Amino acid sequence: MSILPALLLVGGGRMGSAMLAGWRERGLSQVVVVDPSAEAQKLAGVGVQVVADAAGIPAGFTPEAVILAVKPQMAAAALPAYARFAGQALFISIMAGKTLRTVGQMLGVRAPVVRAMPNTPAAVRQGITVAVAGHQVSPRQKMLADSLLCAIGSTEWVEDEDLLDPVTAISGGGPAYVFLLVELLEREALAQGIPAALARQLARQTVIGSAALLAASDEDASALRLAVTSPGGTTEQALVVLRADGAWPDTFSAAIQAATQRSRELSA
Ligand SMILES: NC(=O)c1ccc[n+]([C@@H]2O[C@H](COP(=O)([O-])OP(=O)(O)OC[C@H]3O[C@@H](n4cnc5c(N)ncnc54)[C@H](OP(=O)(O)O)[C@@H]3O)[C@@H](O)[C@H]2O)c1
Known part of the structure:
Protein backbone atom coordinates (compact mmCIF):
# COMPACT_ATOMS: atom_id res chain seq x y z
CA MET A 1 0.00 0.00 0.00
CA GLU A 161 -24.79 18.42 -1.73
CA ASP A 162 -27.99 18.99 0.29
CA LEU A 163 -27.64 15.44 1.62
CA LEU A 164 -24.60 16.53 3.63
CA ASP A 165 -26.87 18.21 6.21
CA PRO A 166 -28.73 15.04 7.29
CA VAL A 167 -25.50 13.05 6.87
CA THR A 168 -23.89 15.41 9.38
CA ALA A 169 -26.73 14.71 11.80
CA ILE A 170 -26.66 10.92 11.32
CA SER A 171 -23.04 9.81 10.95
CA GLY A 172 -21.06 12.98 11.72
CA GLY A 173 -22.60 13.28 15.17
CA GLY A 174 -23.65 9.63 15.42
CA PRO A 175 -20.73 8.49 17.58
CA ALA A 176 -21.87 10.98 20.24
CA TYR A 177 -25.29 9.31 20.45
CA VAL A 178 -23.67 5.90 20.83
CA PHE A 179 -21.29 7.18 23.53
CA LEU A 180 -24.26 8.76 25.33
CA LEU A 181 -25.86 5.31 25.35
CA VAL A 182 -22.69 3.91 26.98
CA GLU A 183 -22.82 6.69 29.59
CA LEU A 184 -26.48 6.00 30.34
CA LEU A 185 -25.96 2.24 30.61
CA GLU A 186 -23.09 2.79 33.04
CA ARG A 187 -25.09 5.30 35.09
CA GLU A 188 -28.02 2.92 35.41
CA ALA A 189 -25.74 -0.02 36.26
CA LEU A 190 -24.33 2.05 39.13
CA ALA A 191 -27.84 3.07 40.19
CA GLN A 192 -28.77 -0.63 40.40
CA GLY A 193 -25.86 -1.25 42.79
CA ILE A 194 -23.41 -2.82 40.35
CA PRO A 195 -19.81 -2.01 41.43
CA ALA A 196 -18.22 0.85 39.47
CA ALA A 197 -15.56 -1.15 37.62
CA LEU A 198 -18.07 -3.78 36.53
CA ALA A 199 -20.65 -1.10 35.59
CA ARG A 200 -18.11 0.52 33.28
CA GLN A 201 -17.10 -2.80 31.75
CA LEU A 202 -20.70 -3.90 31.17
CA ALA A 203 -21.65 -0.63 29.48
CA ARG A 204 -18.60 -0.49 27.23
CA GLN A 205 -18.42 -4.14 26.24
CA THR A 206 -22.16 -4.31 25.51
CA VAL A 207 -21.80 -1.61 22.87
CA ILE A 208 -18.45 -2.90 21.56
CA GLY A 209 -19.78 -6.47 21.35
CA SER A 210 -23.07 -5.39 19.76
CA ALA A 211 -21.20 -3.38 17.12
CA ALA A 212 -18.96 -6.38 16.40
CA LEU A 213 -22.00 -8.65 16.11
CA LEU A 214 -23.66 -6.20 13.73
CA ALA A 215 -20.47 -6.07 11.67
CA ALA A 216 -20.22 -9.87 11.54
CA SER A 217 -23.90 -10.47 10.74
CA ASP A 218 -25.86 -10.34 7.49
CA GLU A 219 -29.03 -9.58 9.44
CA ASP A 220 -30.68 -6.20 9.91
CA ALA A 221 -30.31 -4.42 13.24
CA SER A 222 -34.00 -5.06 13.86
CA ALA A 223 -33.48 -8.85 13.52
CA LEU A 224 -30.55 -8.73 15.95
CA ARG A 225 -32.74 -6.75 18.35
CA LEU A 226 -35.54 -9.30 18.07
CA ALA A 227 -33.04 -12.07 18.85
CA VAL A 228 -32.50 -10.45 22.27
CA THR A 229 -36.20 -9.90 22.87
CA SER A 230 -38.03 -12.98 24.16
CA PRO A 231 -41.81 -12.53 24.30
CA GLY A 232 -42.76 -11.71 27.89
CA GLY A 233 -39.10 -11.42 28.90
CA THR A 234 -37.01 -8.71 30.51
CA THR A 235 -35.73 -6.94 27.38
CA GLU A 236 -39.26 -6.67 26.07
CA GLN A 237 -40.21 -4.80 29.23
CA ALA A 238 -37.39 -2.32 28.70
CA LEU A 239 -38.30 -1.80 25.05
CA VAL A 240 -41.94 -1.15 25.94
CA VAL A 241 -40.76 1.71 28.16
CA LEU A 242 -38.32 3.05 25.55
CA ARG A 243 -41.08 3.14 22.94
CA ALA A 244 -44.00 4.23 25.14
CA ASP A 245 -45.62 7.34 23.65
CA GLY A 246 -42.86 7.36 21.04
CA ALA A 247 -40.28 8.02 23.78
CA TRP A 248 -37.07 7.04 21.99
CA PRO A 249 -38.30 7.11 18.35
CA ASP A 250 -39.87 10.58 18.61
CA THR A 251 -37.02 12.03 20.66
CA PHE A 252 -34.50 10.64 18.22
CA SER A 253 -36.41 12.02 15.27
CA ALA A 254 -36.46 15.49 16.87
CA ALA A 255 -32.75 15.25 17.68
CA ILE A 256 -31.78 14.38 14.09
CA GLN A 257 -34.00 17.16 12.74
CA ALA A 258 -32.38 19.66 15.12
CA ALA A 259 -28.88 18.63 14.06
CA THR A 260 -29.81 18.73 10.37
CA GLN A 261 -31.29 22.21 10.81
CA ARG A 262 -28.14 23.38 12.63
CA SER A 263 -26.02 22.12 9.74
CA ARG A 264 -28.15 24.20 7.35
CA GLU A 265 -27.81 27.28 9.58
CA LEU A 266 -24.00 26.94 9.62
CA SER A 267 -23.91 27.42 5.85
CA ALA A 268 -24.71 31.12 6.29
N1 LIG B 1 -15.85 16.35 16.03
C1 LIG B 1 -16.51 15.63 15.12
O1 LIG B 1 -16.98 14.53 15.40
C2 LIG B 1 -16.64 16.13 13.70
C3 LIG B 1 -17.16 15.25 12.73
C4 LIG B 1 -17.21 15.68 11.41
C5 LIG B 1 -16.82 16.96 11.08
N2 LIG B 1 -16.36 17.80 12.05
C6 LIG B 1 -15.93 19.16 11.65
O2 LIG B 1 -14.57 19.24 11.90
C7 LIG B 1 -14.24 20.58 12.20
C8 LIG B 1 -13.42 20.59 13.46
O3 LIG B 1 -14.24 20.10 14.53
P1 LIG B 1 -13.58 19.59 15.86
O4 LIG B 1 -14.63 18.92 16.63
O5 LIG B 1 -12.32 18.86 15.52
O6 LIG B 1 -13.22 21.02 16.54
P2 LIG B 1 -12.04 21.36 17.51
O7 LIG B 1 -11.70 20.17 18.36
O8 LIG B 1 -12.36 22.66 18.17
O9 LIG B 1 -10.80 21.56 16.52
C9 LIG B 1 -10.54 22.76 15.81
C10 LIG B 1 -9.06 23.09 16.00
O10 LIG B 1 -8.74 24.17 15.14
C11 LIG B 1 -7.94 25.07 15.89
N3 LIG B 1 -7.97 26.39 15.27
C12 LIG B 1 -8.70 27.47 15.65
N4 LIG B 1 -8.44 28.49 14.82
C13 LIG B 1 -7.57 28.05 13.91
C14 LIG B 1 -6.92 28.65 12.77
N5 LIG B 1 -7.16 29.91 12.40
N6 LIG B 1 -6.07 27.88 12.04
C15 LIG B 1 -5.84 26.60 12.37
N7 LIG B 1 -6.40 25.98 13.43
C16 LIG B 1 -7.27 26.71 14.18
C17 LIG B 1 -8.52 25.01 17.27
O11 LIG B 1 -7.65 25.56 18.23
P3 LIG B 1 -8.29 26.26 19.55
O12 LIG B 1 -8.89 25.15 20.34
O13 LIG B 1 -7.11 26.90 20.19
O14 LIG B 1 -9.30 27.23 19.04
C18 LIG B 1 -8.74 23.51 17.44
O15 LIG B 1 -7.57 22.85 17.87
C19 LIG B 1 -15.53 21.37 12.33
O16 LIG B 1 -15.73 22.17 11.22
C20 LIG B 1 -16.58 20.29 12.43
O17 LIG B 1 -17.78 20.71 11.85
C21 LIG B 1 -16.24 17.41 13.35
Whole structure:
Protein backbone atom coordinates (compact mmCIF):
# COMPACT_ATOMS: atom_id res chain seq x y z
CA MET A 1 0.00 0.00 0.00
CA SER A 2 1.46 3.38 -1.02
CA ILE A 3 2.09 6.09 1.57
CA LEU A 4 0.01 9.25 1.49
CA PRO A 5 1.16 12.41 -0.32
CA ALA A 6 2.21 15.66 1.38
CA LEU A 7 -0.75 17.09 3.29
CA LEU A 8 -1.59 20.35 5.00
CA LEU A 9 -4.06 19.91 7.86
CA VAL A 10 -5.66 23.16 9.01
CA GLY A 11 -7.07 22.51 12.48
CA GLY A 12 -5.70 19.66 14.57
CA GLY A 13 -8.58 19.41 17.05
CA ARG A 14 -10.82 16.44 17.74
CA MET A 15 -11.67 15.59 14.14
CA GLY A 16 -8.42 16.74 12.56
CA SER A 17 -6.38 14.68 15.02
CA ALA A 18 -8.67 11.65 14.52
CA MET A 19 -8.03 11.82 10.76
CA LEU A 20 -4.31 12.27 11.34
CA ALA A 21 -4.25 9.19 13.58
CA GLY A 22 -5.91 7.20 10.80
CA TRP A 23 -3.43 8.51 8.23
CA ARG A 24 -0.49 7.68 10.50
CA GLU A 25 -1.56 4.03 10.47
CA ARG A 26 -1.61 4.11 6.69
CA GLY A 27 1.83 5.74 6.38
CA LEU A 28 2.63 9.42 6.04
CA SER A 29 5.17 11.18 3.90
CA GLN A 30 4.93 14.76 5.20
CA VAL A 31 2.09 16.49 7.03
CA VAL A 32 2.11 20.07 8.25
CA VAL A 33 -0.59 20.79 10.84
CA VAL A 34 -1.63 24.40 11.37
CA ASP A 35 -3.16 24.89 14.80
CA PRO A 36 -2.51 27.62 17.39
CA SER A 37 -3.45 25.55 20.46
CA ALA A 38 -0.79 24.18 22.81
CA GLU A 39 -2.62 20.84 22.70
CA ALA A 40 -1.90 20.50 18.98
CA GLN A 41 1.86 20.33 19.63
CA LYS A 42 1.26 16.76 20.82
CA LEU A 43 0.47 15.81 17.22
CA ALA A 44 4.06 16.45 16.13
CA GLY A 45 6.06 13.33 15.37
CA VAL A 46 7.63 11.39 12.54
CA GLY A 47 6.54 13.10 9.34
CA VAL A 48 4.29 15.55 11.18
CA GLN A 49 5.22 19.17 11.88
CA VAL A 50 2.90 21.48 13.82
CA VAL A 51 2.90 25.24 13.25
CA ALA A 52 0.77 27.89 14.91
CA ASP A 53 -0.42 29.73 11.81
CA ALA A 54 -0.20 29.86 8.04
CA ALA A 55 2.92 32.05 8.25
CA GLY A 56 4.73 29.13 9.92
CA ILE A 57 4.29 26.77 6.96
CA PRO A 58 7.80 25.93 5.71
CA ALA A 59 8.78 27.79 2.54
CA GLY A 60 8.55 25.52 -0.47
CA PHE A 61 6.12 23.08 1.16
CA THR A 62 3.80 21.93 -1.61
CA PRO A 63 0.88 19.89 -0.27
CA GLU A 64 -1.19 17.85 -2.69
CA ALA A 65 -4.19 18.32 -0.43
CA VAL A 66 -5.21 20.91 2.15
CA ILE A 67 -7.67 19.54 4.70
CA LEU A 68 -9.81 22.23 6.32
CA ALA A 69 -10.74 21.03 9.82
CA VAL A 70 -11.37 24.24 11.75
CA LYS A 71 -14.72 25.07 13.31
CA PRO A 72 -17.19 26.41 10.74
CA GLN A 73 -17.31 29.68 12.69
CA MET A 74 -13.55 30.13 12.11
CA ALA A 75 -13.73 29.58 8.34
CA ALA A 76 -13.99 33.20 7.20
CA ALA A 77 -10.99 34.25 9.30
CA ALA A 78 -8.82 31.20 8.64
CA LEU A 79 -9.35 30.14 5.03
CA PRO A 80 -8.12 33.09 2.91
CA ALA A 81 -4.52 32.42 4.07
CA TYR A 82 -4.63 29.15 2.11
CA ALA A 83 -5.94 30.54 -1.18
CA ARG A 84 -2.31 30.59 -2.39
CA PHE A 85 -2.40 26.79 -2.64
CA ALA A 86 -5.42 26.83 -4.95
CA GLY A 87 -3.32 26.42 -8.11
CA GLN A 88 -1.60 23.25 -6.95
CA ALA A 89 -3.63 21.56 -4.21
CA LEU A 90 -7.00 20.00 -3.69
CA PHE A 91 -9.00 21.34 -0.71
CA ILE A 92 -11.00 18.94 1.42
CA SER A 93 -13.37 20.72 3.79
CA ILE A 94 -14.86 18.76 6.66
CA MET A 95 -16.52 21.82 8.20
CA ALA A 96 -20.11 21.11 9.15
CA GLY A 97 -22.58 23.16 7.14
CA LYS A 98 -20.07 25.07 5.01
CA THR A 99 -21.13 24.63 1.40
CA LEU A 100 -18.85 24.17 -1.61
CA ARG A 101 -19.95 27.63 -2.75
CA THR A 102 -19.08 29.30 0.56
CA VAL A 103 -15.70 27.57 0.83
CA GLY A 104 -14.97 28.40 -2.82
CA GLN A 105 -15.73 32.06 -2.18
CA MET A 106 -13.20 32.10 0.67
CA LEU A 107 -10.45 30.38 -1.34
CA GLY A 108 -11.08 31.79 -4.80
CA VAL A 109 -13.61 30.54 -7.29
CA ARG A 110 -11.14 28.33 -9.13
CA ALA A 111 -10.14 26.38 -6.01
CA PRO A 112 -10.96 22.67 -6.35
CA VAL A 113 -12.97 21.76 -3.24
CA VAL A 114 -14.33 18.48 -1.92
CA ARG A 115 -16.82 18.78 0.91
CA ALA A 116 -16.72 15.77 3.19
CA MET A 117 -18.36 14.68 6.42
CA PRO A 118 -16.27 12.09 8.30
CA ASN A 119 -16.71 10.91 11.87
CA THR A 120 -14.34 10.29 14.76
CA PRO A 121 -14.01 6.48 14.37
CA ALA A 122 -11.65 7.70 11.63
CA ALA A 123 -9.00 7.56 14.37
CA VAL A 124 -9.13 3.76 14.23
CA ARG A 125 -9.82 3.62 10.48
CA GLN A 126 -13.45 2.69 11.14
CA GLY A 127 -14.93 6.02 10.06
CA ILE A 128 -17.66 6.61 7.51
CA THR A 129 -17.37 9.65 5.28
CA VAL A 130 -19.82 11.06 2.76
CA ALA A 131 -18.27 13.39 0.19
CA VAL A 132 -19.32 15.63 -2.68
CA ALA A 133 -16.92 17.07 -5.26
CA GLY A 134 -17.07 20.64 -6.55
CA HIS A 135 -16.98 21.40 -10.29
CA GLN A 136 -13.28 22.38 -10.25
CA VAL A 137 -12.18 18.98 -8.91
CA SER A 138 -10.41 16.87 -11.56
CA PRO A 139 -10.90 13.09 -11.76
CA ARG A 140 -7.34 12.67 -10.44
CA GLN A 141 -8.06 14.96 -7.49
CA LYS A 142 -11.27 13.08 -6.74
CA MET A 143 -9.23 9.87 -6.64
CA LEU A 144 -6.78 11.54 -4.25
CA ALA A 145 -9.64 12.65 -1.97
CA ASP A 146 -11.09 9.16 -2.11
CA SER A 147 -7.77 7.58 -1.12
CA LEU A 148 -7.32 10.03 1.79
CA LEU A 149 -10.84 9.44 3.04
CA CYS A 150 -10.68 5.66 2.50
CA ALA A 151 -7.49 5.65 4.60
CA ILE A 152 -9.70 6.47 7.60
CA GLY A 153 -12.66 4.18 6.85
CA SER A 154 -15.43 3.83 4.26
CA THR A 155 -16.26 6.62 1.83
CA GLU A 156 -19.44 7.24 -0.13
CA TRP A 157 -19.75 9.91 -2.81
CA VAL A 158 -22.99 11.76 -3.51
CA GLU A 159 -23.99 14.25 -6.22
CA ASP A 160 -26.60 16.11 -4.16
CA GLU A 161 -24.79 18.42 -1.73
CA ASP A 162 -27.99 18.99 0.29
CA LEU A 163 -27.64 15.44 1.62
CA LEU A 164 -24.60 16.53 3.63
CA ASP A 165 -26.87 18.21 6.21
CA PRO A 166 -28.73 15.04 7.29
CA VAL A 167 -25.50 13.05 6.87
CA THR A 168 -23.89 15.41 9.38
CA ALA A 169 -26.73 14.71 11.80
CA ILE A 170 -26.66 10.92 11.32
CA SER A 171 -23.04 9.81 10.95
CA GLY A 172 -21.06 12.98 11.72
CA GLY A 173 -22.60 13.28 15.17
CA GLY A 174 -23.65 9.63 15.42
CA PRO A 175 -20.73 8.49 17.58
CA ALA A 176 -21.87 10.98 20.24
CA TYR A 177 -25.29 9.31 20.45
CA VAL A 178 -23.67 5.90 20.83
CA PHE A 179 -21.29 7.18 23.53
CA LEU A 180 -24.26 8.76 25.33
CA LEU A 181 -25.86 5.31 25.35
CA VAL A 182 -22.69 3.91 26.98
CA GLU A 183 -22.82 6.69 29.59
CA LEU A 184 -26.48 6.00 30.34
CA LEU A 185 -25.96 2.24 30.61
CA GLU A 186 -23.09 2.79 33.04
CA ARG A 187 -25.09 5.30 35.09
CA GLU A 188 -28.02 2.92 35.41
CA ALA A 189 -25.74 -0.02 36.26
CA LEU A 190 -24.33 2.05 39.13
CA ALA A 191 -27.84 3.07 40.19
CA GLN A 192 -28.77 -0.63 40.40
CA GLY A 193 -25.86 -1.25 42.79
CA ILE A 194 -23.41 -2.82 40.35
CA PRO A 195 -19.81 -2.01 41.43
CA ALA A 196 -18.22 0.85 39.47
CA ALA A 197 -15.56 -1.15 37.62
CA LEU A 198 -18.07 -3.78 36.53
CA ALA A 199 -20.65 -1.10 35.59
CA ARG A 200 -18.11 0.52 33.28
CA GLN A 201 -17.10 -2.80 31.75
CA LEU A 202 -20.70 -3.90 31.17
CA ALA A 203 -21.65 -0.63 29.48
CA ARG A 204 -18.60 -0.49 27.23
CA GLN A 205 -18.42 -4.14 26.24
CA THR A 206 -22.16 -4.31 25.51
CA VAL A 207 -21.80 -1.61 22.87
CA ILE A 208 -18.45 -2.90 21.56
CA GLY A 209 -19.78 -6.47 21.35
CA SER A 210 -23.07 -5.39 19.76
CA ALA A 211 -21.20 -3.38 17.12
CA ALA A 212 -18.96 -6.38 16.40
CA LEU A 213 -22.00 -8.65 16.11
CA LEU A 214 -23.66 -6.20 13.73
CA ALA A 215 -20.47 -6.07 11.67
CA ALA A 216 -20.22 -9.87 11.54
CA SER A 217 -23.90 -10.47 10.74
CA ASP A 218 -25.86 -10.34 7.49
CA GLU A 219 -29.03 -9.58 9.44
CA ASP A 220 -30.68 -6.20 9.91
CA ALA A 221 -30.31 -4.42 13.24
CA SER A 222 -34.00 -5.06 13.86
CA ALA A 223 -33.48 -8.85 13.52
CA LEU A 224 -30.55 -8.73 15.95
CA ARG A 225 -32.74 -6.75 18.35
CA LEU A 226 -35.54 -9.30 18.07
CA ALA A 227 -33.04 -12.07 18.85
CA VAL A 228 -32.50 -10.45 22.27
CA THR A 229 -36.20 -9.90 22.87
CA SER A 230 -38.03 -12.98 24.16
CA PRO A 231 -41.81 -12.53 24.30
CA GLY A 232 -42.76 -11.71 27.89
CA GLY A 233 -39.10 -11.42 28.90
CA THR A 234 -37.01 -8.71 30.51
CA THR A 235 -35.73 -6.94 27.38
CA GLU A 236 -39.26 -6.67 26.07
CA GLN A 237 -40.21 -4.80 29.23
CA ALA A 238 -37.39 -2.32 28.70
CA LEU A 239 -38.30 -1.80 25.05
CA VAL A 240 -41.94 -1.15 25.94
CA VAL A 241 -40.76 1.71 28.16
CA LEU A 242 -38.32 3.05 25.55
CA ARG A 243 -41.08 3.14 22.94
CA ALA A 244 -44.00 4.23 25.14
CA ASP A 245 -45.62 7.34 23.65
CA GLY A 246 -42.86 7.36 21.04
CA ALA A 247 -40.28 8.02 23.78
CA TRP A 248 -37.07 7.04 21.99
CA PRO A 249 -38.30 7.11 18.35
CA ASP A 250 -39.87 10.58 18.61
CA THR A 251 -37.02 12.03 20.66
CA PHE A 252 -34.50 10.64 18.22
CA SER A 253 -36.41 12.02 15.27
CA ALA A 254 -36.46 15.49 16.87
CA ALA A 255 -32.75 15.25 17.68
CA ILE A 256 -31.78 14.38 14.09
CA GLN A 257 -34.00 17.16 12.74
CA ALA A 258 -32.38 19.66 15.12
CA ALA A 259 -28.88 18.63 14.06
CA THR A 260 -29.81 18.73 10.37
CA GLN A 261 -31.29 22.21 10.81
CA ARG A 262 -28.14 23.38 12.63
CA SER A 263 -26.02 22.12 9.74
CA ARG A 264 -28.15 24.20 7.35
CA GLU A 265 -27.81 27.28 9.58
CA LEU A 266 -24.00 26.94 9.62
CA SER A 267 -23.91 27.42 5.85
CA ALA A 268 -24.71 31.12 6.29
N1 LIG B 1 -15.85 16.35 16.03
C1 LIG B 1 -16.51 15.63 15.12
O1 LIG B 1 -16.98 14.53 15.40
C2 LIG B 1 -16.64 16.13 13.70
C3 LIG B 1 -17.16 15.25 12.73
C4 LIG B 1 -17.21 15.68 11.41
C5 LIG B 1 -16.82 16.96 11.08
N2 LIG B 1 -16.36 17.80 12.05
C6 LIG B 1 -15.93 19.16 11.65
O2 LIG B 1 -14.57 19.24 11.90
C7 LIG B 1 -14.24 20.58 12.20
C8 LIG B 1 -13.42 20.59 13.46
O3 LIG B 1 -14.24 20.10 14.53
P1 LIG B 1 -13.58 19.59 15.86
O4 LIG B 1 -14.63 18.92 16.63
O5 LIG B 1 -12.32 18.86 15.52
O6 LIG B 1 -13.22 21.02 16.54
P2 LIG B 1 -12.04 21.36 17.51
O7 LIG B 1 -11.70 20.17 18.36
O8 LIG B 1 -12.36 22.66 18.17
O9 LIG B 1 -10.80 21.56 16.52
C9 LIG B 1 -10.54 22.76 15.81
C10 LIG B 1 -9.06 23.09 16.00
O10 LIG B 1 -8.74 24.17 15.14
C11 LIG B 1 -7.94 25.07 15.89
N3 LIG B 1 -7.97 26.39 15.27
C12 LIG B 1 -8.70 27.47 15.65
N4 LIG B 1 -8.44 28.49 14.82
C13 LIG B 1 -7.57 28.05 13.91
C14 LIG B 1 -6.92 28.65 12.77
N5 LIG B 1 -7.16 29.91 12.40
N6 LIG B 1 -6.07 27.88 12.04
C15 LIG B 1 -5.84 26.60 12.37
N7 LIG B 1 -6.40 25.98 13.43
C16 LIG B 1 -7.27 26.71 14.18
C17 LIG B 1 -8.52 25.01 17.27
O11 LIG B 1 -7.65 25.56 18.23
P3 LIG B 1 -8.29 26.26 19.55
O12 LIG B 1 -8.89 25.15 20.34
O13 LIG B 1 -7.11 26.90 20.19
O14 LIG B 1 -9.30 27.23 19.04
C18 LIG B 1 -8.74 23.51 17.44
O15 LIG B 1 -7.57 22.85 17.87
C19 LIG B 1 -15.53 21.37 12.33
O16 LIG B 1 -15.73 22.17 11.22
C20 LIG B 1 -16.58 20.29 12.43
O17 LIG B 1 -17.78 20.71 11.85
C21 LIG B 1 -16.24 17.41 13.35
